[in-house]
Amino acid sequence: MPVPAPDVVRAADAELAVTDLPRARRFWVDALGFVAIEEDDEVIYLRGYEEFLHHSLVLRKAPEPGLRRLAYRVRTPEDVQRAKEFFAAKGLPTQEVPAGTTRGIGEAVRVEDPLGFPVEFFHHAEHGPRHVQRYDLRRGAEPARIDHFNVLTPDVQAAHDFYAELGFRTSETIEDDDQLYAAWMFRKPTVHDIAFTGGAGPRLHHIAFFVPESHHILRACDILGATADHAHIERGPGRHGVSNAFYLYLRDPDGHRLELYTSDYYTGDPDHPTSRWSVQDPRRRDFWGHDVVPSWYREGSTAFGLDGKPKPLVHPPVSEETVHVGADGIGVATEAQLQQP
Numbered sequence: 001m002p003v004p005a006p007d008v009v010r011a012a013d014a015e016l017a018v019t020d021l022p023r024a025r026r027f028w029v030d031a032l033g034f035v036a037i038e039e040d041d042e043v044i045y046l047r048g049y050e051e052f053l054h055h056s057l058v059l060r061k062a063p064e065p066g067l068r069r070l071a072y073r074v075r076t077p078e079d080v081q082r083a084k085e086f087f088a089a090k091g092l093p094t095q096e097v098p099a100g101t102t103r104g105i106g107e108a109v110r111v112e113d114p115l116g117f118p119v120e121f122f123h124h125a126e127h128g129p130r131h132v133q134r135y136d137l138r139r140g141a142e143p144a145r146i147d148h149f150n151v152l153t154p155d156v157q158a159a160h161d162f163y164a165e166l167g168f169r170t171s172e173t174i175e176d177d178d179q180l181y182a183a184w185m186f187r188k189p190t191v192h193d194i195a196f197t198g199g200a201g202p203r204l205h206h207i208a209f210f211v212p213e214s215h216h217i218l219r220a221c222d223i224l225g226a227t228a229d230h231a232h233i234e235r236g237p238g239r240h241g242v243s244n245a246f247y248l249y250l251r252d253p254d255g256h257r258l259e260l261y262t263s264d265y266y267t268g269d270p271d272h273p274t275s276r277w278s279v280q281d282p283r284r285r286d287f288w289g290h291d292v293v294p295s296w297y298r299e300g301s302t303a304f305g306l307d308g309k310p311k312p313l314v315h316p317p318v319s320e321e322t323v324h325v326g327a328d329g330i331g332v333a334t335e336a337q338l339q340q341p
């Protein structure tokens with residue numbers, strides 16, 4: 001008898017290990033405008049202006065930077081137990097997390113998914129003040145809410161198939177006749193809550209926050225330029241082919257990638273069709289055909305397992321970057337290139 005999947009509502013919270021908390025605060029709060037809802041010398045709890053849960057991002061001081069957890073909200077308290085049973089039935093590591101372990105979050109279950117990521121499921125969460133119309137407080141890129149996670153994994157097909165078992169549907173893919181290079185999957189009625197980028201993993205690729213309008217993305221660029229922090233800008237601004245969103249990728253002081261993202265589309269009907277892009281289409285990742293900088297394909301944040309140790313990396317046989325990808329200007333991979341470490 002298959003164990004039913006928990007009813008996942010959305011990507012809701014994440015925790016990053018950072019090596020210098022004041023430095024991180026200057027980037028995430030002073031420059032980008034995230035709201036620091038609670039903080040001390042060890043940890044900062046951040047949220048966007050539209051959010052009412054206690055927080056949506058935790059920055060925790062640690063000797064090494066990395067991803068400590070990706071967290072999904074589930075619809076009922078019973079879904080927390082269902083999540084534990086679903087992952088335990090697959091022989092995957094699970095940990096019960098007492099309420100308050102993460103401030104503002106009730107009891108949760110933390111698991112390692114088959115891709116090797118630390119993933120948490122929770123229901124109860126403290127409500128905090130909403131700042132959606134506190135225009136007197138809104139600053140920087142005016143981040144509204146957490147939108148999605150993107151992770152690097154060597155087998156996108158396996159990742160896709162597991163999250164489909166977990167009840168996620170597929171909004172878009174990048175593929176060719178031989179393989180699935182990337183996939184975007186959702187529970188909330190937008191393009192994605194989780195996306196898979198082919199590459200050595202498990203590593204976090206990015207965490208994305210929705211901003212109200214494209215001008216908030218341009219303002220983030222201008223602010224970083226004004227303070228000579230332009231080196232934090234990695235890719236964009238631009239228009240995605242996949243998702244149709246307007247985007248900007250930044251790297252925080254520890255190298256964690258975040259995306260500021262706006263104007264994707266609704267996916268809430270039961271028969272929402274999957275949009276399939278060819279890996280040969282130069283507009284798939286940037287609709288205007290702009291190159292994707294190599295670091296965007298190659299770099300990500302270490303993932304820590306439930307034991308707190310960095311997860312060893314598994315490398316894919318072939319990655320999108322080494323296949324003819326048009327806009328990236330990289331020719332079809334030669335056998336020799338594919339053999340390179």
Ligand SMILES: O=S(=O)(O)c1ccc(O)c(O)c1
Pocket residue numbers: 148150195208240241242243245259261284285286
């Ligand atoms: O670069 S892609 O157009 O594939 C893309 C689409 C949506 C995203 O959220 C993303 O990070 C990347």
Ligand SMILES: [Fe+2]
Pocket residue numbers: 148150195206208259261
């Ligand atoms: Fe993204």
